[in-house]
Amino acid sequence: MHRATRWAIVAIALTVWVSGVVTPIVAQQEPSPTQLRLDLDRLHAQINALQARLTKIGERRDNLVEEFEAADVRLALSRRQLESVQLRLLVLSQEAQELNGEVARLTGEMAKAQKGLSARVVALYRMGPLSYSRFLLTAGNSDELLANYQLVRWLASQNQLLVKSIRTQITEQQEAVRAANETTVQLTTMRAEETLALQDLIAQQELRQELIKQIDTEALVGRRSLEEQAESAAVLEELLGTVLSKPVIAPLAGEQPAFTALLGDLSWPTDGQITEKFGRKQHAVYNTYTLVKGIKIAAGVGAPVHTVYRGRIVFADWFQNYGLMVVVSHGDDFYTIYGHLDTILVRMNEWVDDRHQIGTVGQTGSLIGPSLHFEIRDGTEAVNPELWLREQ
DSSP states (O other), X not given: OOHHHHHHHHHHHTTXXXXXXOOOOOOSSOOOHHHHHHXXXXXXXXXXXXXXXHHHHHHHHHHHHHHHHXXXXXXXXXXXXXXXXXXXXXXXXXXXXXXXXXXXXXXHHHHHHHHHHHHHHHHHHHXXXXXXXXXXXXXXXXXXXXXXXXHHHHHHHHHHHHHHHHHHHHHHHHHHHHHHHHHHHHXXXXXXXXXXXXXXXXXXXXXXXHXXXXXXXXXXXXXXXXXXXXXXXXXXXXXXXXXXXXXXXXXXXXXXXOGGGGTTOBOOSXXXXXXXXXXXXXXXXXXXXXXXOSEEEEOOTTOEEEOSSOEEEEEEEEETTTEEEEEEEOSTTEEEEEEEEEEXXXXXXXXXXXXXXXXXXXXXXXXXXXXXXXXXXXXXXXXXXXXXXXXX
């Protein structure tokens, strides 16, 4: 594949959607090694972000499935509770019918008792005011008189006891009916509440099902994007290897040691303390890991930034997430990157010597305030700058 055509493919692939907006790459001219490296790093960062996102999507789906299963149990419980309330209402309805029937029966018996008592009262009335006296006087001797007296008292007390007993039973049955009616009202309210709760649980389950479908769709899109990003990275790495194979010869006087000979002896790009180290970093909230490809050195705005070694300026402009940035090529595929600058004091393709001031510390593109972002790249690989810088 022709180099320009391949680069155009990479440029198109880089515009594929990821979590953030990707700056398109212009394909009109062959890119510089620094631009290729930065684009490749960006692709790898996007791939890592997509992988982390897919992991989170999987966790979200697992959590939803667990919630779905737990909600199924709650749903079954709610149905059983509703069935229980409906059954209790049915039992109460039957009991209320029986109680009302008993009240009607007792009311009839009381009416009969009152009717019999009324008949006796009428009979006694017809016998006249001396009816009881006549009944007692018919006794032939004292024993008959006593017996007749006791009989009159017993008849009177039996009538009173019968009426009182029936009234007590009616009162008790009426109280039972009232209690049953109150319970029926309570259970009817409970049934309405249980019905609403059941409907709400069903709606929540339907929502969870929809969310699971959406997550599955999102995961599918994410996997496709990840595959496209990985393919773009592979093409870009191949192109980067071709471009970086061209030697860089610095037109500076005097013999200079190779960059690799300066491991642990490079000068610091600015004065300050390291606030962010190189390496894997765990996210405090999502528990995911990202690779920090450089270090951050805390310094005040305007503090001078120097090259750590001689080389050629291959990038000096604004770059996404880095703010104002300068990239220096030191030969042998080694590069140093200086980001978040406040000002840039060099131009593209300018040759600079060791400790040359290339800009000032700032906070462009930074979320943590004034600092210098510093990286060292060996080909396409980021290396730990602390291993290369001399001890302070």
